[in-house]
Amino acid sequence: xxxxxxxxxxxxxxxxxxxxxxxxxxxxxxxxxxxxxxxxxxxxxxxxxxxxxxxxxxxxxxxxxxxxxxxxxxxxxxxxxxxxxxxxxxxxxxxxxxxxxxxxxxxxxxxxxxxxxxxxxxxxxxxxxxxxxxxxxxxxxxxxxxxxxxxxxxxxxxxxxxxxxxxxxxxxxxxxxxxxxxxxxxxxxxxxxxxxxxxxxxxxxxxxxxxxxxxxxxxxxxxxxxxxxxxxxxxxxxxxxxxxxxxxxxxxxxxxxxxxxxxxxxxxxxxxxxxxxxxxxxxxxxxxxxxxxxxxxxxxxxxxxxxxxxxxxxxxxxxxxxxxxxxxxxxxxxxxx
Numbered sequence: 001x002x003x004x005x006x007x008x009x010x011x012x013x014x015x016x017x018x019x020x021x022x023x024x025x026x027x028x029x030x031x032x033x034x035x036x037x038x039x040x041x042x043x044x045x046x047x048x049x050x051x052x053x054x055x056x057x058x059x060x061x062x063x064x065x066x067x068x069x070x071x072x073x074x075x076x077x078x079x080x081x082x083x084x085x086x087x088x089x090x091x092x093x094x095x096x097x098x099x100x101x102x103x104x105x106x107x108x109x110x111x112x113x114x115x116x117x118x119x120x121x122x123x124x125x126x127x128x129x130x131x132x133x134x135x136x137x138x139x140x141x142x143x144x145x146x147x148x149x150x151x152x153x154x155x156x157x158x159x160x161x162x163x164x165x166x167x168x169x170x171x172x173x174x175x176x177x178x179x180x181x182x183x184x185x186x187x188x189x190x191x192x193x194x195x196x197x198x199x200x201x202x203x204x205x206x207x208x209x210x211x212x213x214x215x216x217x218x219x220x221x222x223x224x225x226x227x228x229x230x231x232x233x234x235x236x237x238x239x240x241x242x243x244x245x246x247x248x249x250x251x252x253x254x255x256x257x258x259x260x261x262x263x264x265x266x267x268x269x270x271x272x273x274x275x276x277x278x279x280x281x282x283x284x285x286x287x288x289x290x291x292x293x294x295x296x297x298x299x300x301x302x303x304x305x306x307x308x309x310x311x312x313x314x315x316x317x318x319x320x321x322x323x324x325x326x327x328x329x330x331x332x333x334x335x336x337x
Contacts, residue, residue: 006100006129006288008038011057013071014045014106014113017264018135018149020272021071021105026062027280028103033059035288040097045106046113047078049090054097066273069152069265075106081113087120094121094128101129101287103280107136107147108312111295115308118293131283132295132308135276137263140184143311144297148279150187151271153180153263157191160259165195165229172226174198174217174246174254178239179231180263185318187263188233193326198228200326201242203235204318213242214249216330228252278303 011028013021025041032039041057042048055061065072080086094102094117104114114130121128134141137153157179168175181187185202192200198220199213217228230246232239243254268276279296282303286294293308 006037008040008098008100009284009287010040010042010049010054010094010097010099010102011073012042012045012048012102012104013073013075013135014104014110015075015077016107016136017069017071017075018137018147019069019152019264019266019268020148020276021075021135022062022065022068023268023273023276024105024133024135024148024280024283025057025071025073026066027277028284029057029062030059031281031284035284037284037288040099041073042102044074044076045078045110046081046090046117047076048073049093049117050078050080050086052093052096054093066277067267069267071105077109084120087117088124090117091121091124091126091128095126099128101131103131103133103283103287105133105135105148107134107138108141111308111312115293115312129287129291130293130308131286131291132311133276133279133283134295134297137187138181138184139186140316141297142314142316143295143306145300146275146298148272148276149264149268150190152266152269153187154190154194155269156263156266157187157259158194160257160262161191161195161229161231164257165227168227168229168255174228174230174243174252176230176232176239176243176246176254176256178234178256178258180259181233182235184316185233185236188231188236189322189326192231193322193329195229195231196329197231197326198225198330199230200323201230201232201236202323203233204320205323207236209245209249213246217246217250217252220330230254
């Protein structure tokens with residue numbers, strides 16, 4: 001069987017951290033160990049392959065990390081790895097360690113790095129199999145319906161906003177909350193529906209300020225509401241600028257909260273722990289069964305292996321029907337005016 005030739009694999013986390021990465025690392029290490037394969041943890045992403053920053057991992061090494069946020073392997077972005085010379089240094093480390101494959105946990109940039117080093121290995125007469133595990137709180141990987149960390153980040157944002165709502169209601173104020181999502185509004189929209197936001201701004205939908213914010217606040221006020229919650233994806237605009245304009249248009253004095261990196265932290269939710277464990281297991285099995293370069297994706301609730309180059313070309317269709325649901329639930333028509 002081709003899988004028996006694999007003796008040692010590496011695992012790394014790269015890009016922005018996401019809750020559940022540790023659960024994925026744990027699954028990779030223990031699945032490899034159960035199949036007689038040694039596992040090397042590469043610290044600080046692709047940069048660690050260049051600088052030989054690694055640690056041997058076994059089942060004991062990954063005990064008691066499934067419930068921890070962040071990543072025990074640390075994470076970083078490497079400009080040097082983007083150059084051919086940097087990848088050659090990384091390949092030298094792979095050769096020194098005797099790595100037959102690498103599990104790369106992260107986002108789109110992580111996977112492009114994995115494909116690049118695999119292709120370069122082929123040019124150099126080496127064979128290095130790679131498999132990607134999608135982990136990003138933005139949930140913006142084109143080939144996967146779900147990414148590790150999204151559920152936890154949503155729950156973190158919801159908990160914070162629920163607390164803000166208490167004080168906004170007490171003082172009859174408007175709160176403008178900025179959540180993460182430079183290029184994707186999945187987090188903002190999901191959270192907005194879950195907390196019953198007055199308005200949600202996302203980068204996928206062009207903002208009409210009067211329609212999307214001012215008019216909704218007016219309708220809510222005429223319906224008897226005295227506090228308002230506006231959720232903004234960071235890619236849709238500055239929360240501070242939006243709050244200033246709300247003040248100009250309505251006379252309301254909004255309070256701004258930028259949740260920032262708090263959304264990346266915290267113990268992963270049950271969904272993220274379970275999904276990460278399944279993905280980590282499937283990633284190792286993909287390597288053992290001879291896949292050259294693949295991504296473990298969630299499609300309609302099931303895990304599927306997708307060829308990496310094809311997967312990286314896929315675009316994610318934004319579920320605009322969720323925005324229509326938000327509109328229906330927040331478009332107050334109680335008063336005729």
